[in-house]
Amino acid sequence: MPPGKSPATISDVARLAGVSPGTVSKALNGRGALSHGTIARIQQAAEQLGYQPNALARGLLAGRTFTVGLITTDSFGRFSIPVMQGAEDALGPGRISVFLCDSRDDQIREQHYLRTLLERRVDGIIVTGRRQDPREPIGSDIPVPVVYAMTSSTDPADLSLVPDDAEGGADAVRHLLSTGRTKIGHVTGPRSFLASRLRTQGAEETLAAAGLELATGGPLYGEWTEEWGRQATDALLRAAPDLDAIFCGNDQIARGVADAVREAGRRVPEDIALVGFDNWEVIAAACRPPLTTVDMNLRELGRIAGEELLAAIDGHPSAGIRRLPCTLVLRESSRPRHAART
Amino acid sequence: MPPGKSPATISDVARLAGVSPGTVSKALNGRGALSHGTIARIQQAAEQLGYQPNALARGLLAGRTFTVGLITTDSFGRFSIPVMQGAEDALGPGRISVFLCDSRDDQIREQHYLRTLLERRVDGIIVTGRRQDPREPIGSDIPVPVVYAMTSSTDPADLSLVPDDAEGGADAVRHLLSTGRTKIGHVTGPRSFLASRLRTQGAEETLAAAGLELATGGPLYGEWTEEWGRQATDALLRAAPDLDAIFCGNDQIARGVADAVREAGRRVPEDIALVGFDNWEVIAAACRPPLTTVDMNLRELGRIAGEELLAAIDGHPSAGIRRLPCTLVLRESSRPRHAART
DNA sequence: GCCGTTTAGGCAAGGCTTTTCCAAACCGGA
DNA sequence: TCCGGTTTGGAAAAGCCTTGCCTAAACGGC
Numbered sequence: 133m134p135p136g137k138s139p140a141t142i143s144d145v146a147r148l149a150g151v152s153p154g155t156v157s158k159a160l161n162g163r164g165a166l167s168h169g170t171i172a173r174i175q176q177a178a179e180q181l182g183y184q185p186n187a188l189a190r191g192l193l194a195g196r197t198f199t200v201g202l203i204t205t206d207s208f209g210r211f212s213i214p215v216m217q218g219a220e221d222a223l224g225p226g227r228i229s230v231f232l233c234d235s236r237d238d239q240i241r242e243q244h245y246l247r248t249l250l251e252r253r254v255d256g257i258i259v260t261g262r263r264q265d266p267r268e269p270i271g272s273d274i275p276v277p278v279v280y281a282m283t284s285s286t287d288p289a290d291l292s293l294v295p296d297d298a299e300g301g302a303d304a305v306r307h308l309l310s311t312g313r314t315k316i317g318h319v320t321g322p323r324s325f326l327a328s329r330l331r332t333q334g335a336e337e338t339l340a341a342a343g344l345e346l347a348t349g350g351p352l353y354g355e356w357t358e359e360w361g362r363q364a365t366d367a368l369l370r371a372a373p374d375l376d377a378i379f380c381g382n383d384q385i386a387r388g389v390a391d392a393v394r395e396a397g398r399r400v401p402e403d404i405a406l407v408g409f410d411n412w413e414v415i416a417a418a419c420r421p422p423l424t425t426v427d428m429n430l431r432e433l434g435r436i437a438g439e440e441l442l443a444a445i446d447g448h449p450s451a452g453i454r455r456l457p458c459t460l461v462l463r464e465s466s467r468p469r470h471a472a473r474t
Numbered sequence: 475m476p477p478g479k480s481p482a483t484i485s486d487v488a489r490l491a492g493v494s495p496g497t498v499s500k501a502l503n504g505r506g507a508l509s510h511g512t513i514a515r516i517q518q519a520a521e522q523l524g525y526q527p528n529a530l531a532r533g534l535l536a537g538r539t540f541t542v543g544l545i546t547t548d549s550f551g552r553f554s555i556p557v558m559q560g561a562e563d564a565l566g567p568g569r570i571s572v573f574l575c576d577s578r579d580d581q582i583r584e585q586h587y588l589r590t591l592l593e594r595r596v597d598g599i600i601v602t603g604r605r606q607d608p609r610e611p612i613g614s615d616i617p618v619p620v621v622y623a624m625t626s627s628t629d630p631a632d633l634s635l636v637p638d639d640a641e642g643g644a645d646a647v648r649h650l651l652s653t654g655r656t657k658i659g660h661v662t663g664p665r666s667f668l669a670s671r672l673r674t675q676g677a678e679e680t681l682a683a684a685g686l687e688l689a690t691g692g693p694l695y696g697e698w699t700e701e702w703g704r705q706a707t708d709a710l711l712r713a714a715p716d717l718d719a720i721f722c723g724n725d726q727i728a729r730g731v732a733d734a735v736r737e738a739g740r741r742v743p744e745d746i747a748l749v750g751f752d753n754w755e756v757i758a759a760a761c762r763p764p765l766t767t768v769d770m771n772l773r774e775l776g777r778i779a780g781e782e783l784l785a786a787i788d789g790h791p792s793a794g795i796r797r798l799p800c801t802l803v804l805r806e807s808s809r810p811r812h813a814a815r816t
Numbered sequence: 817g818c819c820g821t822t823t824a825g826g827c828a829a830g831g832c833t834t835t836t837c838c839a840a841a842c843c844g845g846a
Numbered sequence: 847t848c849c850g851g852t853t854t855g856g857a858a859a860a861g862c863c864t865t866g867c868c869t870a871a872a873c874g875g876c
Contacts, residue, residue, distance in 0.1 A: 138537065138617070139595075141861090141862060142862065143862080153826095153862085153864095154826065154863090154864075156863095157865080158864085164824085164825080165825085166824065167824065167825090170825080182615065185593060185863070186593070186595060186861090186862055187593040187594045187595065188530045188533045188861090188863095189831090189864090190862085190863060190864080191530045192530045192531055192830095192831050192863080193830070193862085194863095194864080209555075213549070220576065229573065229590050230574065231571065234562065248571050250481070251526050251528070252530070252571070253528060253529065253530055275480070358760045359760070388760075420733075484832065494855070495856095496835075496858090497854090497855055497856070499833065499835080500855085506855085507853060507854060508854065509853080509854065527832085528832055530831090530832075531861090532833060532834080533861095534833080
């Protein structure tokens with residue numbers, strides 16, 4: 133079909149096959165009772181014309197569009213992309229397409245997209261972001277289900293899915309303890325992030341349960357950057373020369389720490405073990421040595437968001453904040469002392 | 475409007491305002507001649523019911539949906555995201571929404587998405603990818619315009635937009651020459667990538683024009699990784715001890731090179747200047763020192779793709795492969811010798 | 817050969833909006 | 847009072863698909 137010509141309609145197919153439009157619909161959708169020959173004739177006609185049913189007309193009639201909207205404040209960054217892919221994993225098999233909107237953290241854009249999505253009669257909406265700190269709901273009285281993923285709504289009647297950062301922090305520290313480390317420092321991002329505070333909390337509680345505390349008595353809050361990781365390392369090594377492990381709030385910090393530790397003449401992991409957070413492949417794998425880190429399983433989180441949205445669309449909504457488990461990914465940077473190199 | 479209730483229709487508004495549906499349509503769209511009072515009454519009724527016109531019905535009638543599809547093979551990675559944002563920049567003001575499809579480099583998925591998009595009667599399609607090597611067109615006889623961005627179609631009748639990698643490579647080398655470097659090495663990714671070959675070609679031609687050639691007589695092809703950058707540096711320093719600059723095929727390689735150069739006891743940029751490619755912020759800015767690199771202006775590329783698509787939708791299609799200029803981003807790693815530190 | 821039953825396929829409504837064409841009402845002027 | 851010209855709003859069709867209902871034909875059995 134050359135551009136310019138409008139696509140074939142069901143009537144075109146009907147005419148070519150010598151039947152009525154209704155019959156074509158039945159043949160192509162397997163409804164009603166039609167003779168074998170007629171079905172074949174119709175299928176062939178449809179094929180010949182390259183007929184594809186108009187989803188607009190279909191949606192108009194069915195009252196649903198098999199489309200969901202995904203609004204992200206993260207500009208499709210490192211966090212929202214896996215969430216999106218997970219959502220697609222859940223929705224794709226049900227033949228549901230995802231409409232993507234990048235609000236770029238702008239209220240106006242967000243409201244504009246919300247309106248656009250509702251005008252297009254999406255069956256549901258997923259809202260995702262870069263941080264899990266609670267945010268205002270995108271709107272009130274929205275006529276379709278909404279699920280928040282990797283961000284959370286201040287309205288407890290909404291369903292929000294977030295990683296269990298506290299448990300992730302606890303996992304990291306438990307792992308370090310299990311490799312025999314006890315003098316553990318903690319360098320992380322801004323205190324203003326709920327995620328930093330939760331990770332720190334999980335780490336401190338785990339240490340406390342073992343009768344220990346953070347090497348410097350508390351976390352070093354700073355930026356999510358390598359630069360901060362390097363700076364913090366200098367401070368940490370000065371304050372606690374007998375340090376034997378550092379738990380970092382994200383992988384970038386950890387990488388900075390790794391470089392600074394090495395350049396200070398200490399070995400990772402022999403002298404100081406390192407654990408990061410995020411499992412950002414490009415950072416964690418390129419780190420020297422490769423970084424043990426906590427994976428937030430964002431794709432799985434997105435998948436569950438998709439499934440929950442489907443359930444809500446089918447009339448089984450959930451509510452509240454659900455914290456999904458993180459997974460520790462073991463690499464070289466926290467290898468137990470004296471363990472054989474693989 | 476509580477979930478479950480279906481959204482208000484134009485008839486609901488008409489009933490509430492005591493007029494006919496057609497009149498409501500005119501009032502809300504500013505068509506026809508209506509009395510001031512009627513318009514106000516209708517607007518108030520629409521407001522009260524939270525009425526939003528059904529885009530499906532609208533599209534059905536208009537033959538246009540004000541929607542375009544974007545198919546990416548890149549899983550929304552580093553390359554396709556800026557392209558997407560640029561496309562949105564161009565399309566958003568025209569009230570056009572973008573349907574996003576991630577084919578994950580899988581033929582089956584791609585065809586599935588293509589069908590879905592055409593069923594939904596998008597007005598046009600943008601195809602984007604991770605590398606510019608030519609690929610088969612996504613389909614033949616597609617009834618809507620298609621633009622390829624950051625990838626190219628083997629069909630010369632299609633419009634493909636790609637960065638001008640050769641010119642980017644030339645820019646990098648010209649810059650190094652302008653800072654007085656003459657013994658320039660080149661470490662890059664796999665030879666199988668058209669992008670590597672073009673960047674190399676641009677670099678070599680520029681050197682040749684100055685009566686020079688690459689330090690080792692040719693490029694070192696390898697992987698797009700830091701690890702390869704480090705390895706290649708060792709080889710390069712051994713083969714050409716008097717090296718005074720290295721042009722790298724991407725930022726990851728450059729970062730590996732930077733680390734290896736420093737650890738070999740040479741200074742960047744004093745002894746050896748470095749230029750990367752891609753301007754991948756998280757790598758280039760975290761590099762020590764921060765990396766001078768070639769930016770492919772992908773967002774601009776996406777914007778132009780959006781504009782070209784609009785033009786094609788309006789009946790003014792273009793064709794052929796268009797190479798868009800890259801921009802050199804100056805940072806510390808190629809500071810001229812003896813220049814004052816800023 | 818006739819009647820009841822099954823089968824195959826047509827008809828038309830419904831879903832929502834826009835737009836064209838018309839009709840009614842109203843005004844002023846003759 | 848009647849007529850032409852405006853103004854204002856209504857009626858209906860179009861755009862495409864699905865589905866319930868209905869009819870006509872075919873078929874089987876007696």
